[in-house]
Amino acid sequence: METQTQRQTVLFIGAGRMAEAIFAGLLRREDARIGEIIVSNRSDRERLAALQARYGVTVTQDWREQIGRSTVVVLAMPPGDHKAVLAELASQIGGQFVVTVAAGVGTQLLEASLPAGTPVAWVMPNTAAMIGESISLYTYGQAVHEEHREILSLLLAGIGESAECTEQQIHELTAVTGSAPAFLYRFVEALEASAVSYGLSADTANKLVAQMVYGSAKMLKQGTPPAELRDGVTTPGGATAAGLRVLDERGYAEALQDAVVATNARAREMAEK
Missing domain, CATH: 1.10.3730.10 (ProC C-terminal domain-like)
Structure with missing residues (x-):
C-alpha cells in the first residue's frame, strides 16, 4: 500500500450528491497529491456511468475490489449503513485513512469498529458543498498524523469553508x-x-x-x-x-x-x- 506522503488513491463508498461534491472539489483543485478517485455504488450502474462520463473517475459496484490499493476511504453512505460497512471494512483495511461524512457517526464509532491504530476523521458538511460553499465541521481520531490532516484539508477546501471542533460539538x-x-x-x-x-x-x-x-x-x-x-x-x-x-x-x-x-x-x- 502507498504511504500517506505519496499520491493518494481516494475511494468513495457511496456515490450520492455529497460524494460527488467532494470529489468534484478535489478534481477542480488539480492537486498533485491526488492520484486517482474511485467511486463505488453497489446497485446504481447508471449513476456510476454518468459520474465516470462527467468526471473521468474510476467506478466500481464492489468497493472491496479497490480497498487494497486505496489510501483514503470516504464513507459517503447513510448513517444507518455504517455499521454493516464498517464490519466488513475492518477485516480488509490496512492503515488507510477513513473519513465519514454522515450525520451522527463520530470518530469513536469508527475507532471502535476498525482495527486499533486506524486513522479516522468525521466531517459534517452541508448541501452547499455542491456549489463549493459549505461550512464543514470536522474532528480527528487518536491515530491521525500531519499527513492525514493535509489530506483532509484537501477534501474540505474543495467544498467551502471549515472549522475544527470536538466530536461532542459536532454532534x-x-x-x-x-x-x-x-x-x-x-x-x-x-x-x-x-x-x-x-x-x-x-x-x-x-x-x-x-x-x-x-x-x-x-x-x-x-x-x-x-x-x-x-x-x-x-x-x-x-x-x-x-x-x-x-x-x-x-x-x-x-x-x-x-x-x-x-x-x-x-x-x-x-x-x-
Whole structure:
C-alpha cells in the first residue's frame, strides 16, 4: 500500500450528491497529491456511468475490489449503513485513512469498529458543498498524523469553508450547520407563498425572496452581529417591529431551538441503529 506522503488513491463508498461534491472539489483543485478517485455504488450502474462520463473517475459496484490499493476511504453512505460497512471494512483495511461524512457517526464509532491504530476523521458538511460553499465541521481520531490532516484539508477546501471542533460539538451542531439549510428553505417557501398570495408569479416571488436572502447573507458575512443588522431594519413601533412581534409571540426562537434539539437527537438515533 502507498504511504500517506505519496499520491493518494481516494475511494468513495457511496456515490450520492455529497460524494460527488467532494470529489468534484478535489478534481477542480488539480492537486498533485491526488492520484486517482474511485467511486463505488453497489446497485446504481447508471449513476456510476454518468459520474465516470462527467468526471473521468474510476467506478466500481464492489468497493472491496479497490480497498487494497486505496489510501483514503470516504464513507459517503447513510448513517444507518455504517455499521454493516464498517464490519466488513475492518477485516480488509490496512492503515488507510477513513473519513465519514454522515450525520451522527463520530470518530469513536469508527475507532471502535476498525482495527486499533486506524486513522479516522468525521466531517459534517452541508448541501452547499455542491456549489463549493459549505461550512464543514470536522474532528480527528487518536491515530491521525500531519499527513492525514493535509489530506483532509484537501477534501474540505474543495467544498467551502471549515472549522475544527470536538466530536461532542459536532454532534450538538449537526442541526445548526448541516440541517439548518432546510429550516431556511422552509422559511423561504413561506415567504414565497405570501408573495404569490399578493398576485406575484411563482418565478417572480422566488427571485425576490432569493435575492433578499442572498443580500442578507452577504451582510452577515461581513461580520456585523445579526442583532445589529436586525435593528438596522427595525424602526421602533414601525412595520418591521410589528412583524417581529408576531414572530416572538408565536415562539419563533423557541421553535428553532426545539428543531435543533430534535434534529441532533434523530441524527444520533440513526447512527446507532
